[in-house]
Amino acid sequence: MAKQLIAxxxxxxxxxxxxxxxxxLLEVMRDSLNLxxxxxxxxxxxxxxxxxxxxxxxxxxxxxALAVEWDGRSVTTVEGVEEGNELHPIQKSFLEHGAVQxxxxxxxxxxxxxxxxxxxxxxxxxxxxxxxAGVICRxxxxxxxxxxxxxxxxxxxxxxxxxxxx
Amino acid sequence: xxxxxxxxxxxxxxxxxxxALAEHGDKIAIMxxxxxxxxxxxxxLEGPAYLLSLNGLSELxxxxxxxxxxxRVGAAxxxxxxxxxxIIKECYPALRAAIFVVGSRHVRNMGTIGGNIxxxxxxxxxxxxxxxxxxxxxxxxxxxxQCHVIKSAPKCHALNSTDSGPILMALDAxxxxxxxxxxxxxxxxxxxxxxxxxxTVLKPGEVLTAVVLPPAKGRSVFRKLSQREGLDxxxxxxxxxxxxSNEQPESVSLVLGSVAPEPRVMPQxxxxxxxxxxxxxxxxxxxxxxxxxLLEVTNLFTPTFYKKRLIKVLVKDALLELRDQRVRG
Numbered sequence: 001m002a003k004q005l006i007a008x009x010x011x012x013x014x015x016x017x018x019x020x021x022x023x024x025l026l027e028v029m030r031d032s033l034n035l036x037x038x039x040x041x042x043x044x045x046x047x048x049x050x051x052x053x054x055x056x057x058x059x060x061x062x063x064x065a066l067a068v069e070w071d072g073r074s075v076t077t078v079e080g081v082e083e084g085n086e087l088h089p090i091q092k093s094f095l096e097h098g099a100v101q102x103x104x105x106x107x108x109x110x111x112x113x114x115x116x117x118x119x120x121x122x123x124x125x126x127x128x129x130x131x132x133a134g135v136i137c138r139x140x141x142x143x144x145x146x147x148x149x150x151x152x153x154x155x156x157x158x159x160x161x162x163x164x165x166x
Numbered sequence: 167x168x169x170x171x172x173x174x175x176x177x178x179x180x181x182x183x184x185x186a187l188a189e190h191g192d193k194i195a196i197m198x199x200x201x202x203x204x205x206x207x208x209x210x211l212e213g214p215a216y217l218l219s220l221n222g223l224s225e226l227x228x229x230x231x232x233x234x235x236x237x238r239v240g241a242a243x244x245x246x247x248x249x250x251x252x253i254i255k256e257c258y259p260a261l262r263a264a265i266f267v268v269g270s271r272h273v274r275n276m277g278t279i280g281g282n283i284x285x286x287x288x289x290x291x292x293x294x295x296x297x298x299x300x301x302x303x304x305x306x307x308x309x310x311x312q313c314h315v316i317k318s319a320p321k322c323h324a325l326n327s328t329d330s331g332p333i334l335m336a337l338d339a340x341x342x343x344x345x346x347x348x349x350x351x352x353x354x355x356x357x358x359x360x361x362x363x364x365x366t367v368l369k370p371g372e373v374l375t376a377v378v379l380p381p382a383k384g385r386s387v388f389r390k391l392s393q394r395e396g397l398d399x400x401x402x403x404x405x406x407x408x409x410x411s412n413e414q415p416e417s418v419s420l421v422l423g424s425v426a427p428e429p430r431v432m433p434q435x436x437x438x439x440x441x442x443x444x445x446x447x448x449x450x451x452x453x454x455x456x457x458x459x460l461l462e463v464t465n466l467f468t469p470t471f472y473k474k475r476l477i478k479v480l481v482k483d484a485l486l487e488l489r490d491q492r493v494r495g
Contacts, residue, residue, distance in 0.1 A: 061272050069219060
């Protein structure tokens with residue numbers, strides 16, 4: 001099971017890393033690249049805490065993706081969400097609404113929310129439920145999370161309007 | 167959980183992949199999205215020496231309208247791609263409904279239609295961690311000649327949870343199975359087998375390359391029941407397709423899913439609706455047939471008595487909804 005050199009871009013940074021076929025994207029990011037923002041949860045595709053965004057900004061479960069398949073591709077993790085030195089509106093909103101309890105699922109929640117709001121800044125209740133169904137918060141629930149997403153959506157909508165005027 | 171080790175094969179063309187399949191026989195597993203196979207490998211239910219990846223084969227990711235009006239869908243199209251595709255939304259809304267309830271958006275972004283059709287069967291006994299299984303006796307899926315779902319059964323009774331299978335059967339779709347010696351086309355109604363281990367007619371060396379949907383005709387409906395609305399295997403699914411009027415239907419196709427090792431066609435219930443039309447009495451009778459058709463076993467999580475009650479309501483509700491749909495040519 002020879003190792004293979006892959007070129008992987010994470011948060012805009014290019015990496016070359018030797019991986020075995022059986023290593024998942026999650027394992028390579030955490031163990032080889034030391035990018036530990038993405039969490040290792042159930043590792044069985046049930047909990048969603050390992051969610052990262054793929055090339056089109058779509059949500060991907062990094063625990064069920066083989067690293068070799070990501071040769072030449074790019075991903076965004078929670079470490080790459082902030083804009084310059086400022087937190088992304090979704091992150092700010094999560095903080096303001098206390099949509100974090102132990103924080104373990106937060107990277108998965110943020111990446112799932114970002115995938116939704118990147119394409120839809122006026123999500124309905126159903127849209128939010130559907131987008132977030134794949135991430136499970138074991139501490140408390142999704143009420144504050146949903147409030148935070150709605151708030152972030154309105155910030156992003158305002159930003160769109162301002163951009164439109166300028 | 168970590169994956170067991172394997173040799174990774176990424177063919178540049180389907181032909182190259184088929185040659186690898188022929189060469190490695192039953193030592194090779196086929197992966198497209200990976201959300202089912204990799205999970206089973208992590209649970210040590212499968213340990214292939216070779217893994218053939220279909221990702222990157224653009225010839226398996228095409229949607230193509232054929233001359234006779236049917237739609238050929240490449241097996242490696244992701245479920246999200248199909249659920250958001252205009253043709254599927256407009257012409258096959260019941261299929262769209264079935265695809266949209268698979269797993270979560272995360273799973274649908276990775277999972278493919280071919281993978282969902284071939285989804286591995288599951289049961290409450292074997293789909294546990296290896297440590298859990300090692301303390302107990304084996305079964306047909308592992309290393310013994312017994313089934314824990316039905317103790318005296320001569321074969322595996324794991325549950326087939328495919329969400330897309332029943333509606334594809336009801337819509338009279340076919341699948342294209344390719345091997346290095348050629349292709350064969352199998353109607354979806356003949357694709358599954360009532361055995362949890364050999365649950366499809368796929369032979370070693372064969373791969374499902376496409377689904378062919380006949381031109382959209384008549385009305386169809388799909389319903390799924392599950393304990394949670396998102397990210398859950400079905401407690402029961404029901405798919406129905408009717409061509410013709412409510413009073414005198416020309417054809418009726420009813421399929422129950424997640425009740426057995428194969429999606430169940432219900433010929434007796436179909437006959438009732440064909441002869442009686444979609445009247446209240448006929449729908450009631452058909453729903454009752456569905457209830458009685460279930461075996462008295464708990465394959466996965468739902469106790470049978472509960473499931474039997476649910477299925478009757480599920481079938482009735484779906485058929486009433488179908489009856490109210492506008493009749494299409």
